[in-house]
Amino acid sequence: MVQAERTQEAPRIDSWGKVSGSATFVEDMPELTGSLYAAPVKSPYAHARVGAIDVSRALALEGVSSVLYRDNLHEFGLQLDALAPLDPALIVGDKALYQGDLVAVVVASDLRTARRAAELVDVDYEILDPVFSAEAALQAGAPILHDHRGTNSIFDDSLMWGDIEDGFRQAVTIVERNLVSPTVFHHPMEPVGTGMVRFAGDIAEIWAPTNTPMRDASDIAHVLGVPADHVHLRVPYVGGGFGAKKTTREMAAALALSRKLRRPIRVVATGEESFHVAVRHAMEYRARVGVDAEGRLVALDVDLAVDCGAYFTGGKVATHNACTSAWGPYRVPHFRVRAKTAFTNKTPATPHRGTGKTQTTFAIECLMDEVARTISTDPVEFRERNVLLPGERVPERFTVEGSRIAGDSAPMTIDFPSLMREGMDALGPEQPPLSPSLVRGRGVSVSLRNWAKGSEESQASATLNPDGTVTVAHTASDLGQGIYNMISVVAAKTLGLDQAQIHVENPDTSTMLRFPGATAQRTTIELGNAVYAASTNLKRQIIDLAVESRGGTPDAWIIQGGSLWLGDVRYSLSDLAKEAPGVVLSAVGSDTEVYPTDDAFGETEFWTPGVAAAEVDVDRDTGEISVLRYAILAEAGKILHYNSARGQLEGGAVMGFGLALFEELRYEDGQVQNADAFQYRLPLMRDVPPSFQVLITENGDGPGPFGAKGIAQTSIPCVAPAVANAIFDAVGVPVSSTPITPEKVLRALGTLTDRP
Amino acid sequence: MEASSEGIATLETVALQLTVNGRVWSGDVPVEEVLLDLLRRRLGLTGTKRSCESQVCGACTVLVDGAPTSSCSHLAFETNGKSVTTIEGLGSEDSPDPIQAAFIRHMGFQCGYCTSGQIMAAKGLLLHNSSPSQEEIADWMSGNICRCGCYAAIAAAIRDASTRTRRG
Ligand code: FES
Ligand code: FES
Numbered sequence: 050m051v052q053a054e055r056t057q058e059a060p061r062i063d064s065w066g067k068v069s070g071s072a073t074f075v076e077d078m079p080e081l082t083g084s085l086y087a088a089p090v091k092s093p094y095a096h097a098r099v100g101a102i103d104v105s106r107a108l109a110l111e112g113v114s115s116v117l118y119r120d121n122l123h124e125f126g127l128q129l130d131a132l133a134p135l136d137p138a139l140i141v142g143d144k145a146l147y148q149g150d151l152v153a154v155v156v157a158s159d160l161r162t163a164r165r166a167a168e169l170v171d172v173d174y175e176i177l178d179p180v181f182s183a184e185a186a187l188q189a190g191a192p193i194l195h196d197h198r199g200t201n202s203i204f205d206d207s208l209m210w211g212d213i214e215d216g217f218r219q220a221v222t223i224v225e226r227n228l229v230s231p232t233v234f235h236h237p238m239e240p241v242g243t244g245m246v247r248f249a250g251d252i253a254e255i256w257a258p259t260n261t262p263m264r265d266a267s268d269i270a271h272v273l274g275v276p277a278d279h280v281h282l283r284v285p286y287v288g289g290g291f292g293a294k295k296t297t298r299e300m301a302a303a304l305a306l307s308r309k310l311r312r313p314i315r316v317v318a319t320g321e322e323s324f325h326v327a328v329r330h331a332m333e334y335r336a337r338v339g340v341d342a343e344g345r346l347v348a349l350d351v352d353l354a355v356d357c358g359a360y361f362t363g364g365k366v367a368t369h370n371a372c373t374s375a376w377g378p379y380r381v382p383h384f385r386v387r388a389k390t391a392f393t394n395k396t397p398a399t400p401h402r403g404t405g406k407t408q409t410t411f412a413i414e415c416l417m418d419e420v421a422r423t424i425s426t427d428p429v430e431f432r433e434r435n436v437l438l439p440g441e442r443v444p445e446r447f448t449v450e451g452s453r454i455a456g457d458s459a460p461m462t463i464d465f466p467s468l469m470r471e472g473m474d475a476l477g478p479e480q481p482p483l484s485p486s487l488v489r490g491r492g493v494s495v496s497l498r499n500w501a502k503g504s505e506e507s508q509a510s511a512t513l514n515p516d517g518t519v520t521v522a523h524t525a526s527d528l529g530q531g532i533y534n535m536i537s538v539v540a541a542k543t544l545g546l547d548q549a550q551i552h553v554e555n556p557d558t559s560t561m562l563r564f565p566g567a568t569a570q571r572t573t574i575e576l577g578n579a580v581y582a583a584s585t586n587l588k589r590q591i592i593d594l595a596v597e598s599r600g601g602t603p604d605a606w607i608i609q610g611g612s613l614w615l616g617d618v619r620y621s622l623s624d625l626a627k628e629a630p631g632v633v634l635s636a637v638g639s640d641t642e643v644y645p646t647d648d649a650f651g652e653t654e655f656w657t658p659g660v661a662a663a664e665v666d667v668d669r670d671t672g673e674i675s676v677l678r679y680a681i682l683a684e685a686g687k688i689l690h691y692n693s694a695r696g697q698l699e700g701g702a703v704m705g706f707g708l709a710l711f712e713e714l715r716y717e718d719g720q721v722q723n724a725d726a727f728q729y730r731l732p733l734m735r736d737v738p739p740s741f742q743v744l745i746t747e748n749g750d751g752p753g754p755f756g757a758k759g760i761a762q763t764s765i766p767c768v769a770p771a772v773a774n775a776i777f778d779a780v781g782v783p784v785s786s787t788p789i790t791p792e793k794v795l796r797a798l799g800t801l802t803d804r805p
Numbered sequence: 806m807e808a809s810s811e812g813i814a815t816l817e818t819v820a821l822q823l824t825v826n827g828r829v830w831s832g833d834v835p836v837e838e839v840l841l842d843l844l845r846r847r848l849g850l851t852g853t854k855r856s857c858e859s860q861v862c863g864a865c866t867v868l869v870d871g872a873p874t875s876s877c878s879h880l881a882f883e884t885n886g887k888s889v890t891t892i893e894g895l896g897s898e899d900s901p902d903p904i905q906a907a908f909i910r911h912m913g914f915q916c917g918y919c920t921s922g923q924i925m926a927a928k929g930l931l932l933h934n935s936s937p938s939q940e941e942i943a944d945w946m947s948g949n950i951c952r953c954g955c956y957a958a959i960a961a962a963i964r965d966a967s968t969r970t971r972r973g
Contacts, residue, residue, distance in 0.1 A: 070893055734951075
């Protein structure tokens with residue numbers, strides 16, 4: 050294992066734009082001539098039948114152009130059945146299913162007027178009982194959200210191997226636990242849902258911060274009833290996403306209004322509205338785990354309840370990922386997980402950094418500590434005994450109905466025991482706390498993520514410009530990860546040019562270049578491979594042209610240090626480009642040229658580990674928790690840009706501190722209680738532990754360009770369990786849900802109880 | 806006002822004169838207009854960002870007479886006669902402000918949405934305390950949220966900028 054060195058590297062290509070305020074986010078774009086402003090009307094209730102809607106007072110206000118709502122929706126020429134049946138309809142019909150459900154969109158000459166008009170839309174609501182947890186939603190007699198379905202259950206998923214009953218027969222110790230991860234909000238700093246739309250002839254133009262531009266453009270084309278290449282979605286700089294950024298219903302409604310009114314429309318979302326666009330799936334993980342007399346895991350049986358909110362926007366991925374990660378990285382001979390996914394009257398859940406796995410990693414890692422302590426074994430030693438070791442394989446996998454899950458798993462490549470030891474060593478020698486009311490503890494956690502090349506393709510194009518520079522086009526939004534810089538590094542390195550010679554375009558769906566979205570830590574690998582392929586193809590064309598105009602054989606030419614070389618003679622790329630006017634050298638590259646598409650998605654091609662060690666102080670009197678030391682360990686394959694890799698790992702961990710200690714959207718008394726910046730506590734600079742280390746290794750074995758892997762989601766899942774286990778170590782009792790608040794610690798200690 | 810009409814009351818305006826990034830600006834602005842809108846919409850200075858609009862996140866931080874101020878929650882007319890510095894008033898690409906250069910060296914940003922506010926808050930800190938300790942940095946900067954979680958790099962950038970500035 051080679052420890053990554055922080056080498057001399059060029060600053061990220063977006064550096065100056067971002068430190069000077071000149072990087073353009075969608076709200077910074079200049080006004081389009083004749084632009085109108087949109088404002089939403091949102092349901093104030095979590096569950097309500099919608100009676101009459103009266104828009105006359107809104108329309109009477111000077112400056113108001115139009116309102117789109119249930120009763121005039123048919124006038125907009127939309128293909129509404131193109132929307133998936135369990136996704137939100139474009140606009141609420143006869144029922145509002147969550148607080149913030151979109152009832153109408155008003156457009157007016159300016160934002161103030163549009164917002165005032167939105168207040169003047171009169172809606173008759175009949176308030177219904179809401180349901181706020183998957184478990185409750187699945188009980189008989191629960192309020193039903195989607196009436197025609199007659200149930201809140203959406204789908205079940207499962208995974209198993211071995212024989213669970215047989216496994217428990219071998220167990221001498223059995224531990225049962227219920228671990229809960231609540232609803233949280235991604236909270237990117239740029240509000241969710243701001244954008245601009247316009248029709249130019251019959252072309253729909255959208256400027257929106259989204260991490261899935263190609264998918265959004267195709268969905269919008271379906272709804273508008275236009276060909277896919279008639280939707281040109283452009284993505285400026287995006288102010289963070291973490292799974293929340295997409296083209297919203299408000300923007301789709303604005304497009305419908307824009308087509309009708311023939312005017313551009315600007316949608317301005319607020320920070321507060323953003324809380325009602327997307328959240329993370331809440332999950333409840335009920336487990337029974339058995340160990341034999343030697344302290345080896347023999348059986349793990351998990352029931353998962355997944356809360357997907359009011360609509361099915363997030364799809365099956367969170368539940369599926371929760372199933373495939375519910376066993377952690379352990380050698381469990383007999384395993385079963387059964388997951389139920391249900392609708393509740395909460396904001397629709399979408400992927401959230403480490404979708405599904407963050408919740409299960411909290412659960413399995415707390416469970417492992419509890420088992421270890423039950424059998425009086427050190428938690429690190431317990432993990433060493435039970436974790437999969439390099440070369441071991443996951444058994445053949447089945448659903449509970451017995452169908453075999455396609456694909457074999459790659460053998461384990463990760464040496465977890467040594468990563469855990471390194472993590473614990475990084476905390477340094479143990480010292481006593483500074484005050485008698487404080488108790489100190491340490492905890493470790495591990496996580497495992499697989500990567501499999503899915504059936505979707507990624508593409509990029511590389512074009513030689515007359516001035517000898519190269520432009521790379523693609524449709525992968527950079528939400529802050531440093532994707533454009535990654536593209537620049539890979540293209541420069543592959544072509545033999547300097548990074549200054551590479552221009553990276555912003556995503557534009559009119560290029561029709563494919564990309565599934567900057568999700569699931571796939572971008573470095575899949576887009577990176579596409580850029581590598583495009584650059585390799587362009588390089589071949591450049592050399593062919595050089596051979597044609599200057600002679601020599603293709604093998605004799607090289608591109609190095611930004612120039613073409615034939616032996617000792619140097620030629621500039623711009624001269625070559627100028628000498629062949631009319632010849633355009635341009636190549637599209639696909640990741641499938643580097644790595645074949647796997648139609649039977651499910652095969653694990655490689656593993657990325659997450660390992661963390663934490664040291665905390667807990668005040669036994671107040672329950673207050675301070676994380677003193679924290680170490681993150683990651684395996685990156687090959688680092689393409691050290692600071693970007695470090696930034697992703699640190700950033701994931703900081704978000705993890707929020708999940709561990711503060712973040713929860715609380716739903717009580719029919720309402721969400723804390724959906725605003727004042728009450729939703731986010732991690733701040735003073736929450737970063739005084740000792741905060743990132744240790745990255747490079748095995749060089751990743752499937753991405755130059756051996757790189759994706760690492761963006763490896764640090765976040767480890768935080769809550771590492772901190773929870775450190776607290777357990779300090780106070781001697783476990784806490785079984787996040788966020789771990791001082792109140793929960795005191796309750797666990799038994800020093801805080803409800804008065805009778 | 807709302808009871809008497811369904812319309813929107815015409816806004817009262819006030820005459821205002823202030824200095825923005827060293828240049829004098831004067832004009833009439835509605836009394837309820839916040840400094841953020843004056844900067845972004847009237848002056849086109851879009852480097853200052855809008856996020857929570859409730860004085861929590863610090864994305865909209867500018868300096869008013871050298872003091873970090875949440876421009877989303879500060880009425881424009883309150884800056885009458887004062888001097889406002891925004892991110893656009895710091896360095897240029899060829900000659901960046903030391904704090905901008907330090908943010909680049911340490912990559913104290915990812916998405917960049919909070920960055921203008923972070924840099925202006927840091928600038929305000931260094932104007933007020935040229936060699937802050939780690940705790941002083943963390944306390945001062947805890948009014949500026951970075952959801953990308955760049956805090957360690959931001960703190961390192963501030964320490965670095967303060968050392969270099971002191972060395973001259
Ligand atoms: S936008 Fe001003 S403090 Fe958040
Ligand atoms: S860099 Fe994204 S919020 Fe700070």
